[in-house]
Amino acid sequence: MRQRLSSEPDRYRGRRRVPTPPRSRYAAVVTTAFVGAGIVALGANALPDAKSVSPSVLDELRQASVAGQDAAARADSADRANRDERSTDSDATEQDPWLLPLHGYDFKAPYGMRWGKLHTGIDLVAPEGTPYKAIHAGTVTKAGWFGGYGYAVIVKHSDGSEAIYGHSSVVTVKEGQEVKAGDQLGLVGNTGHSYGSHLHLEVHVNGQPRDPVPFLQDHGVDIKLETEAIYADVVPS
Ligand SMILES: [Zn+2]
Structure with a gap:
């Protein structure tokens, strides 16, 4: 920080x-x-x-x-x-902000070791059927069944990072579709290897999972406090 x-x-x-x-x-x-x-x-x-x-x-x-x-x-x-x-x-x-994927969730499982293996994302508990949205603009590279992720959406952002949204009840976008931050991607669900209705959010950089909490903090979004900045990270790099 x-x-x-x-x-x-x-x-x-x-x-x-x-x-x-x-x-x-x-x-x-x-x-x-x-x-x-x-x-x-x-x-x-x-x-x-x-x-x-x-x-x-x-x-x-x-x-x-x-x-x-x-x-x-x-x-x-x-x-x-x-x-x-x-x-x-x-x-x-x-013009290309980063946003929370939804509101009114309970931040449950953090990124890190859980049950003897790495939990590669974070879990946001919300009722089944809650719409969730793209955290950043990009291209939908996956929209459908994705093994343990259940019905999932993957969005590749222009900076090369990817966001994976897992365990949906329904996905509402198609592969190849361009989305903006805030566009609905699907509905929260309990599909795949899931213990209850929640959104599993995962961020990959260079194909490797990253802890979404600090990653998003660097882009003005505090997913634990459920706050988002007006703009994304505007500090010149
Ligand atoms: Zn998870």
């Missing part, structure tokens, strides 16, 4: 982590605005809904609104060609 000083000039950095408690209203408001209004439209529509939220949350949303307008203005700006590679990367990332 990167530590930031509040005096740092980069205005994106201060709100990469959401300072509000788990299951916060903030996450719900942001998600609704995100899905409903798109990224650059966020703010104007989201703020009235946020009036009952604490001042710090409102402040977060105002910053987001300003940033969204800035992003739109920059996109139209005539000096677009003068921007360096880093700012181009940031713009691309803002």
Whole structure:
């Protein structure tokens, strides 16, 4: 986890982590605005809904609104060609967010050794039939029965990483389909080697499983606290 000083000039950095408690209203408001209004439209529509939220949350949303307008203005700006590679990367990332796959789950089994073998993902317990969504844009490379994963969806992202969503009751996408973050992929279920209705989420980098918790934290999503950033990781790498 990167530590930031509040005096740092980069205005994106201060709100990469959401300072509000788990299951916060903030996450719900942001998600609704995100899905409903798109990224650059966020703010104007989201703020009235946020009036009952604490001042710090409102402040977060105002910053987001300003940033969204800035992003739109920059996109139209005539000096677009003068921007360096880093700012181009940031713009691309803002339009390509990372999100939670669903809300209202119980984080159950972490990544790591379990019952004498490696549990290669995390388990998010939710009722059967709960829709789950793509955590990031990409191409569906698998949609169907996948051994112990039951009915599963695999999405390959543009950065080469892959997300596997297992134990679905139903998958609602087809192989080869392009999806955006937040697009529904299937419904939570209990198929394959599963002990109860839950979403098994797995992240692979270079074909190897990674602990999704720190991986997603690096992209602005805290899957244990069930929070997601307005934008994905916009810190230039
Ligand atoms: Zn699992």
